[in-house]
Amino acid sequence: MTNLQRKIGTLLCLFTIVLAILDQNIVSSAVVPIVKELDPQHGVEHVAWLVAAFALASTAILPLYGRLADSFGAKTVWLSAVAVFLLGSVLCGMAQSMAQLIAFRAVQGLGAGGLMSVTMVVLANMAEPGEGRGGNAGMGGLFAGVGMAVGPFVGGLFADHGNWRGIFYVNVPLGLLVIAGGLFVIKLPPVTRNTALDLPGAGLAAAFASGLLLVCEWGGQRYPWTSPAIAALIAATLVSLALFVWRESVAAHPVLPLSLLRDRTIRGSYVIQLLIGAAMIGTMIHLMLYLQVTRGVSSSSSGLYLAFMALGLTLSGMAGNRLRLTTRAALILGTSAAAVAVGAIALCVHLDASLLAIRGALVLLGLGFGQLIGRLIMVVQDSAPVHQLGVATTGIRFFQSLGTAIGAAALGSVLTRVYESRGGSANGFVTGIEVVFLLAGAIVLLALLIAVRLRGADASTGGTPEEKRSGSNDIEPDRSWIHVKRTDPEVIQS
Known part of the structure; x- marks a missing residue:
């Protein structure tokens, strides 16, 4: 080309x-x-x-x-x-x-x-x-x-x-x-x-994903969490997961090779993506609820608030290319900024702060997420073997989707519980929103802990993928956050 x-x-x-x-x-x-x-x-x-x-x-x-x-x-x-x-x-x-x-x-x-x-x-x-x-x-x-x-x-x-x-x-x-x-x-x-093609494996993956998403969609909403319907659905989801893992361990051409999960870099990136997906969707959904229910912002105007997060995402992408941070540094900075932003939103809710402060927190949130979304894909693609590039890439999107489903359901359930425990009052709703944002911040902090253990060079500038995979797997002793060109892949120090 x-x-x-x-x-x-x-x-x-x-x-x-x-x-x-x-x-x-x-x-x-x-x-x-x-x-x-x-x-x-x-x-x-x-x-x-x-x-x-x-x-x-x-x-x-x-x-x-x-x-x-x-x-x-x-x-x-x-x-x-x-x-x-x-x-x-x-x-x-x-x-x-x-x-x-x-x-x-x-x-x-x-x-x-x-x-x-x-x-x-x-x-x-x-x-x-x-x-x-x-x-x-x-x-x-x-x-x-x-x-x-x-x-x-x-x-x-x-x-x-x-x-x-x-x-x-x-x-x-x-x-x-x-x-x-x-x-x-x-x-x-x-x-x-x-x-x-491993069609049985694909079918089991679809069954597991569908079951998990339905549990998250119906649990506590359409059916009580303790209902027989949800219990049966959870059991079916766990069985399909077990069968899927077994199938992928014996299939000649698995749809999600377990060897990818044995790679510490890829596995860590998948977990971070799942956590960030949960925190991001939970923050977006419940911020829209807060703005519309408590602050009287219209539906279209509340959607416009997310443009401030989009601005942060764009600025983050532009700055990331210029700063040339190592992947570990970018992930640490990204998760730290996102955690601070979510905590700031929780504080704004608690203090009934101005909407301008919320807009500022959303810009910071975008700056943090912007360092995570692209970087995680880069790490996975540069760590995966050439013949598994497709399954490795769709894998990180798969974990993000599962994270968004789990995050939306879990944080939504927390809001409902807190709201009902406070007698369904306006103050109870605000308190529930505060708790949701604090939990979302805790999820990002967990992602930060995993990112801290991510070691290595910038996946996008450390040579060709073939050169990277031919290098050593030793952990780089230099703990500098400034990019240093090298040829060995990133690993997570366990």
């Missing part, structure tokens, strides 16, 4: 990631007009599934996408995922009932799972000779964070100033542009690897 083709291809990939993330969150701000048109009597009862169907489908399909990308080539699988996403978008725009819209959101989610993961594999494969594979994909993670932050605001704009169906139809010309550009601009080497 020429330099111009590489730049255009990178822009197409980054645009694809934003497109998928926007559609994951955009519906939350357009719920009212959707319900009014499709089912004004009982539509509210099914609103949660507009988001859950998308999340279930996109998460369940992730492990299979990774294996498909490694077997048939990232570009082919990426363009196929875009096509499925566009099909789901058109069907969503044509929906005539809530049941249809929920089903079509699942179709859209099947495509979006590839957009949010395989796209980063394409980015890695487009890296210039001599670059670490994670450089471009790290930028993709940053753009994903921006899309997550501004999605509710964009949805609110469509809901307030247009037809909600435009949320889905706008994807069609944009997606066709991506497909055309991908076909004629992005040129990747052909893949000649074994195309055998």
Whole structure:
């Protein structure tokens, strides 16, 4: 590929990631007009599934996408995922009932799972000779964070100033542009690897992910946590997890090789991603609740607050490239900034501080998360073997999805318990919000402890991936936070 083709291809990939993330969150701000048109009597009862169907489908399909990308080539699988996403978008725009819209959101989610993961594999494969594979994909993670932050605001704009169906139809010309550009601009080497697929393993992974997400969605909401339905669902989820682990240990071509989890760098990155996903979604959801319920901010205006976090994410990405910190330093600074920001939000809630202070805390939160989202992808991609690049990349997205589900459910349950224990009063709600933010801060601090144990050079500038894997696995004795070029991979000192 020429330099111009590489730049255009990178822009197409980054645009694809934003497109998928926007559609994951955009519906939350357009719920009212959707319900009014499709089912004004009982539509509210099914609103949660507009988001859950998308999340279930996109998460369940992730492990299979990774294996498909490694077997048939990232570009082919990426363009196929875009096509499925566009099909789901058109069907969503044509929906005539809530049941249809929920089903079509699942179709859209099947495509979006590839957009949010395989796209980063394409980015890695487009890296210039001599670059670490994670450089471009790290930028993709940053753009994903921006899309997550501004999605509710964009949805609110469509809901307030247009037809909600435009949320889905706008994807069609944009997606066709991506497909055309991908076909004629992005040129990747052909893949000649074994195309055998572990379909039983993919099915068990989907069953586990779906079960876990349903437990998080229904527990304490639709059914009490102690109900037989939730107990049975938890049991089925644990059984599917056990069967999945067993299957991956014996399968010739597993969808999530256990050897990746034996790599301390990759394993640590996955855990940090899970924790950050839980803290990030919990903070976003409950901040929106606080602003709307306690401070009287409208739905569209509350979504606009997340633009301040998006600003922090963008500034963080720009500063990260200039500072050239080691990965360990970036992760420590990122988790520290995020923990301070979440704690500041909790203090703002407690003191009933000005909304300007909350905006400032959100900028700091974005600065912290911006150092985490891209860096973790970079670490995983530069640590994974070439033939497992797809499954390693989709793996980190898989853990993030599980983290968001667990975080949203667990922190939401805490808010409900505190609120009910205070007699359902306004003060009880505020106290519950405070507790939620304090717990979210504790989750980020746990991620910080893991990041402190991450050792090594900057994954994006320490030589080619092949050079890194040919180097020593010894732990670097230098504890400097300033980048030092070296060729051995990062490890987590246990």
